[in-house]
Amino acid sequence: MMDLQALQNKFLQDIMASKVSDANYVTPSKTLNSDERVDLYREAYNIRLVDALSESYSALHTIAGDEVFYSICQRYINQFPSRHFSIRFFGENLADFIKTEESLENAELFSELALFEWSLGKAFDGENADLLSREQLLGVDASDWPNLEFSLLPTFNRMKLHWNVPQLWKAASEEGQPIAPQRLVQPTEWILWRPELQTSFRSVDKDESFALEEIAKKLPFAEFCQALSIQGNEEADLQAAQYIGRWLEDQLLQSLLS
Amino acid sequence: MSKLPYLGFGLGLRPDHYQTIIDNKPPVDWFEIITENYLVPGGKPLHFLEEIRKDYPVVMHGVSLSIGSMDPINMDYLAQVKQLANSIEAKWISDHLCWTGLNGLNAHDLLPLPYSEEAISHVAERISKVQDFLGRQILLENVSSYVTFKDSSLTEWEFINEVAKRSGCLLLLDVNNVYVSAFNHSFDPMLYINSLPKEIVQQIHLAGHTNCDTHIIDTHDEPIVDEVWKLYEATISRFGQVSTMIERDDNIPPFEELFSELQKAKQLAEKQVLVA
Numbered sequence: 001m002m003d004l005q006a007l008q009n010k011f012l013q014d015i016m017a018s019k020v021s022d023a024n025y026v027t028p029s030k031t032l033n034s035d036e037r038v039d040l041y042r043e044a045y046n047i048r049l050v051d052a053l054s055e056s057y058s059a060l061h062t063i064a065g066d067e068v069f070y071s072i073c074q075r076y077i078n079q080f081p082s083r084h085f086s087i088r089f090f091g092e093n094l095a096d097f098i099k100t101e102e103s104l105e106n107a108e109l110f111s112e113l114a115l116f117e118w119s120l121g122k123a124f125d126g127e128n129a130d131l132l133s134r135e136q137l138l139g140v141d142a143s144d145w146p147n148l149e150f151s152l153l154p155t156f157n158r159m160k161l162h163w164n165v166p167q168l169w170k171a172a173s174e175e176g177q178p179i180a181p182q183r184l185v186q187p188t189e190w191i192l193w194r195p196e197l198q199t200s201f202r203s204v205d206k207d208e209s210f211a212l213e214e215i216a217k218k219l220p221f222a223e224f225c226q227a228l229s230i231q232g233n234e235e236a237d238l239q240a241a242q243y244i245g246r247w248l249e250d251q252l253l254q255s256l257l258s
Numbered sequence: 259m260s261k262l263p264y265l266g267f268g269l270g271l272r273p274d275h276y277q278t279i280i281d282n283k284p285p286v287d288w289f290e291i292i293t294e295n296y297l298v299p300g301g302k303p304l305h306f307l308e309e310i311r312k313d314y315p316v317v318m319h320g321v322s323l324s325i326g327s328m329d330p331i332n333m334d335y336l337a338q339v340k341q342l343a344n345s346i347e348a349k350w351i352s353d354h355l356c357w358t359g360l361n362g363l364n365a366h367d368l369l370p371l372p373y374s375e376e377a378i379s380h381v382a383e384r385i386s387k388v389q390d391f392l393g394r395q396i397l398l399e400n401v402s403s404y405v406t407f408k409d410s411s412l413t414e415w416e417f418i419n420e421v422a423k424r425s426g427c428l429l430l431l432d433v434n435n436v437y438v439s440a441f442n443h444s445f446d447p448m449l450y451i452n453s454l455p456k457e458i459v460q461q462i463h464l465a466g467h468t469n470c471d472t473h474i475i476d477t478h479d480e481p482i483v484d485e486v487w488k489l490y491e492a493t494i495s496r497f498g499q500v501s502t503m504i505e506r507d508d509n510i511p512p513f514e515e516l517f518s519e520l521q522k523a524k525q526l527a528e529k530q531v532l533v534a
Binding site: 009012037048 | 327377406409442
């Protein structure tokens with residue numbers, strides 16, 4: 001007789017194996033032998049995890065095609081079995097995993113696509129925050145501006161992409177005309193955030209990327225201006241104010257009361 | 259602990275139907291959420307849940323408690339469940355009488371337990387801990403199963419009765435799961451139903467399944483079949499009025515289709531209660 005620990009160990013091993021063997025702890029049914037019965041769980045395990053990855057990475061699935069996508073999934077399932085209580089988080093290591101797939105054609109493209117899609121998913125149900133409003137900003141006394149600290153939304157994320165990933169994602173997700181993957185001459189920085197219920201993303205140039213990096217440090221506004229000026233911006237104060245204005249329009253900033 | 263209320267006839271809350279529910283406020287008595295889908299920091303899922311719960315009672319149905327596992331109870335998960343239950347004023351919390359993983363690994367499946375004295379003691383003790391932590395009675399659902407273990411010394415219904423007796427938990431009786439397991443393990447589903455004590459049955463699930471000839475898989479992607487409707491009638495005839503809901507997790511049809519299935523459940527149940 002197997003104790004509960006031994007039985008759970010063996011059953012789970014069989015479910016996670018490539019083939020069930022010697023499932024003699026299970027009684028056969030009228031129609032299926034013991035191995036065939038356990039195999040129903042083994043098959044369901046794989047299908048469920050592949051489905052979860054396909055849901056998290058639908059554009060990658062479309063662009064890579066079934067054969068390549070399923071083979072990536074199989075290797076990922078074997079290497080990163082789920083340890084989270086929610087299947088929603090099963091795919092969190094896929095982008096990094098694909099990067100290590102040396103023999104995979106288009107590994108860089110697929111890894112970037114995975115990174116982008118996972119970031120969208122994280123923003124989708126990420127932390128909420130009240131937005132900075134124009135009225136709130138106008139209400140700030142001029143003397144308080146130098147010490148004013150701005151915060152980006154908790155869902156804010158940025159990434160450097162070497163491929164036309166957002167465009168590929170858009171074409172694949174909206175079921176429009178598919179577009180060809182293209183490696184860019186220069187990598188592009190993209191930002192992604194969720195102001196209310198819809199996620200937004202856009203590209204940023206080098207200067208804005210630097211400014212975002214600085215504002216993310218929660219510097220007082222005067223120090224933010226100084227950082228832009230050190231960067232070589234002759235009209236740093238004006239530029240800083242313009243960035244705040246744009247990020248206000250974009251709904252990238254948290255309420256000052258947060 | 260106070261007796262849990264009778265809620266009437268409910269549906270599973272699914273993202274495909276959020277907007278329809280908010281716009282049309284259909285006359286559904288209550289909704290059941292899949293707990294894990296709302297254990298997230300923010301965004302659409304919690305937004306729609308907050309909106310919908312203003313108009314409907316909500317109950318929580320989890321898939322990750324893993325009450326039968328030999329791993330320690332995941333207290334972080336349980337704390338999140340408790341916090342959500344408090345914030346949405348969940349009428350009750352349910353999960354499954356099963357295990358889902360071991361050694362920190364999660365199979366994300368509702369794996370059956372052997373029906374043994376060891377399993378009864380293990381599960382009953384853990385249920386008591388969970389109920390103490392949550393400060394309320396929980397419901398556990400009988401799962402569909404595709405294996406039986408050589409080391410089982412009891413029937414499934416004997417196992418359920420004993421677990422409920424020792425832990426004080428309630429049963430979420432999934433009538434479709436009884437049908438599926440009865441087919442897979444060749445037992446009489448009515449013997450199962452008739453062996454359960456009335457006082458432990460707090461909720462009923464109905465769902466569709468896929469018949470693969472040699473076995474049936476509990477897929478929740480099809481309408482409820484006639485045999486399960488008949489079993490439901492017999493169940494209501496035995497237990498009287500029990501809060502009932504329909505689960506659909508895949509191949510989600512328009513809301514109206516599920517609503518009309520729910521109306522059928524209501525009519526059948528009302529007829530049985532009248533006869534009784």
